[in-house]
Amino acid sequence: MSNFVIAKSRRVRSTPYTSRIEMQGVTSYTVYNHMLLPASFGTVEENYFHLKEHVQVWDVAGERQVEIKGKDAAELVQMITCRDLSKSKVGRCYYCPIIDDKGGLINDPVILKLAEDRWWISIADSDVKLFAKGIAIGKNFQVEIFEPDVNILAIQGPKSFKLMEEIFGKEISDMKFFGFDYFEFEGVKHLIARSGWSKQGGYEIYVEDRKSGLALYDKLFEVGKKYDVKPGCPNLIERLESGLLSYGNDIDIDDNPLECGFDKLVNTDSEVEFLGKEALKKIKSEGIKKKLMGVKIDTNAISVTKSISIFDENNNEIGELRSGGYSPHFKKVIGIAMLKKPYWETSQNIKISINNKIFNGKVCDLPFI
Amino acid sequence: MSNFVIAKSRRVRSTPYTSRIEMQGVTSYTVYNHMLLPASFGTVEENYFHLKEHVQVWDVAGERQVEIKGKDAAELVQMITCRDLSKSKVGRCYYCPIIDDKGGLINDPVILKLAEDRWWISIADSDVKLFAKGIAIGKNFQVEIFEPDVNILAIQGPKSFKLMEEIFGKEISDMKFFGFDYFEFEGVKHLIARSGWSKQGGYEIYVEDRKSGLALYDKLFEVGKKYDVKPGCPNLIERLESGLLSYGNDIDIDDNPLECGFDKLVNTDSEVEFLGKEALKKIKSEGIKKKLMGVKIDTNAISVTKSISIFDENNNEIGELRSGGYSPHFKKVIGIAMLKKPYWETSQNIKISINNKIFNGKVCDLPFI
Numbered sequence: 246m247s248n249f250v251i252a253k254s255r256r257v258r259s260t261p262y263t264s265r266i267e268m269q270g271v272t273s274y275t276v277y278n279h280m281l282l283p284a285s286f287g288t289v290e291e292n293y294f295h296l297k298e299h300v301q302v303w304d305v306a307g308e309r310q311v312e313i314k315g316k317d318a319a320e321l322v323q324m325i326t327c328r329d330l331s332k333s334k335v336g337r338c339y340y341c342p343i344i345d346d347k348g349g350l351i352n353d354p355v356i357l358k359l360a361e362d363r364w365w366i367s368i369a370d371s372d373v374k375l376f377a378k379g380i381a382i383g384k385n386f387q388v389e390i391f392e393p394d395v396n397i398l399a400i401q402g403p404k405s406f407k408l409m410e411e412i413f414g415k416e417i418s419d420m421k422f423f424g425f426d427y428f429e430f431e432g433v434k435h436l437i438a439r440s441g442w443s444k445q446g447g448y449e450i451y452v453e454d455r456k457s458g459l460a461l462y463d464k465l466f467e468v469g470k471k472y473d474v475k476p477g478c479p480n481l482i483e484r485l486e487s488g489l490l491s492y493g494n495d496i497d498i499d500d501n502p503l504e505c506g507f508d509k510l511v512n513t514d515s516e517v518e519f520l521g522k523e524a525l526k527k528i529k530s531e532g533i534k535k536k537l538m539g540v541k542i543d544t545n546a547i548s549v550t551k552s553i554s555i556f557d558e559n560n561n562e563i564g565e566l567r568s569g570g571y572s573p574h575f576k577k578v579i580g581i582a583m584l585k586k587p588y589w590e591t592s593q594n595i596k597i598s599i600n601n602k603i604f605n606g607k608v609c610d611l612p613f614i
Numbered sequence: 615m616s617n618f619v620i621a622k623s624r625r626v627r628s629t630p631y632t633s634r635i636e637m638q639g640v641t642s643y644t645v646y647n648h649m650l651l652p653a654s655f656g657t658v659e660e661n662y663f664h665l666k667e668h669v670q671v672w673d674v675a676g677e678r679q680v681e682i683k684g685k686d687a688a689e690l691v692q693m694i695t696c697r698d699l700s701k702s703k704v705g706r707c708y709y710c711p712i713i714d715d716k717g718g719l720i721n722d723p724v725i726l727k728l729a730e731d732r733w734w735i736s737i738a739d740s741d742v743k744l745f746a747k748g749i750a751i752g753k754n755f756q757v758e759i760f761e762p763d764v765n766i767l768a769i770q771g772p773k774s775f776k777l778m779e780e781i782f783g784k785e786i787s788d789m790k791f792f793g794f795d796y797f798e799f800e801g802v803k804h805l806i807a808r809s810g811w812s813k814q815g816g817y818e819i820y821v822e823d824r825k826s827g828l829a830l831y832d833k834l835f836e837v838g839k840k841y842d843v844k845p846g847c848p849n850l851i852e853r854l855e856s857g858l859l860s861y862g863n864d865i866d867i868d869d870n871p872l873e874c875g876f877d878k879l880v881n882t883d884s885e886v887e888f889l890g891k892e893a894l895k896k897i898k899s900e901g902i903k904k905k906l907m908g909v910k911i912d913t914n915a916i917s918v919t920k921s922i923s924i925f926d927e928n929n930n931e932i933g934e935l936r937s938g939g940y941s942p943h944f945k946k947v948i949g950i951a952m953l954k955k956p957y958w959e960t961s962q963n964i965k966i967s968i969n970n971k972i973f974n975g976k977v978c979d980l981p982f983i
Contacts, residue, residue, distance in 0.1 A: 250642040253919040254862075255936055371648075379750075385752075550624065551627070
């Protein structure tokens, strides 16, 4: 496959860290929420092995925040997710499918409860701000909805705990997964969550003070030398092995959360009201007709840039592959596929055409590991 | 400036024409509405001279459609734009600022009235679908809102008229600017508008039938040989000279339409109701505090990838440059800038730093030509 250059402009926003990562050797970008998101530093496989052993600092400013605050904030946030947030606590992160009135997936963010009347929706790649604004206008809610100037640095990898302890002190290691709190760096408080888009452990620093963020960026590399710190970014192979879904790649508005394995987050039996509750109840009772599953394919390379049809042994089209990559762990290609009923059983054999050659594979559960 | 590769994935959607333009030598991409949009074939300056003399076929599928249909479609469409559409006609295109309840710009699409109860919003780069959905849900409107599988081919340049006549017949030349109608190609009807994001004349073909669209694509190049047809894309220099604004580059949600020169499209004196009407009335009566203007800068190269501060002769910061490029016509850099009151007069001298060197310039009216 040929390589093409990304054309930069103000519309495809740079981040506060863009000049840093360009000096450090970023090689490719994608665009995420109208912003540059690094996609590799060298090869994805090199990045993968490093991430699983050491620690990386990621410029994930493209993971924008939608701030919702005001009297009706909690009601609006609950209205757009099928997850019951009635027992949610300040200082905690919640992974929440955002859905429309038909149950279609709008986004799959982590939602941070900053206060009873103040929330951050840490979004995947779609303009949740506009959706929330539309509903607030239509319902006459008393809320403010805007994108604050928050630019996340993710610290990921097994050595992230030691590195962060050196900078922020012992108490940062006591924070539980999906908890967040404020930690001081050179006189500036930063909201830090124990979270991140890998399963190698780590933190996300929600940088609000750009100047302090850049000083912190440099400090992480200075202190991190002994931990072999490197700049990095969300890694296709690692996130596939870990079964982390990507909105726009694996799931989109034509899918509902029950098809995507979010069953535990579809709280139709709760008392809270949300968009699509009736639609999802109906889907639950009738049963889903397609399902997101893992697949393993007996080959050693793939580049998924659009859906690729999946066939059974009799050449019936039974679904589509949506992401995929070579897994050093499984020594074959693994991927995420949407499969039609009844072809999503883990005993199902599949066939797929890659560069005009047919390969065999098998359906499997998510996550892979 | 270094070049970086664009990382492809299903999320950054390919278009039906992507494989065609990659065979034809596309060199860079941007991402527009979560889709690949070609940004150059060789140099932007070569493309500019060709566009102004011959004819180009553009893959602008990234200009997605938001279809709004149903009983309340017209009411919803009117609600989200400050332009009075009460006298709008089926078969016509309308350039409409989309605004929120504060008057902030959400998008600046062309809206096509397909029927009284069926509209296409041909969007710039933001998820208008989610905004419209939110309002429809909040207001309980009876509408369907979705993104149809429409993939626009733009035919632009002075020879586009001859080329299109050869394929679609004489009547296509009779169509007025911003009119649209249906024209047949090999048994398939295509909606074609006399429009496009250049001032060199031409058409946009709203391809709904992918197979026919690809056949048409090939036909345009076959018949177009004698007109020196080439693949192309929206051209930075041409669109700047022509004063065509780019949402996300020149204007965004923190600007209102009165600041962006859309005064004639802000119909606060009409009887129609729309979002932000009261807010815009207030802004009108109080007067705007910043204004979008042209600038000419005495140098021969610039690359604008983020806002660049503009100063007056006394080194007061008076605004920011949002797009810019070298204009062969003016033999200097031209750009689009947001300037603070009272510095937007055309007599205003400006100073700007490009690669650590200070250049002089002047404010001017839009469009440049």
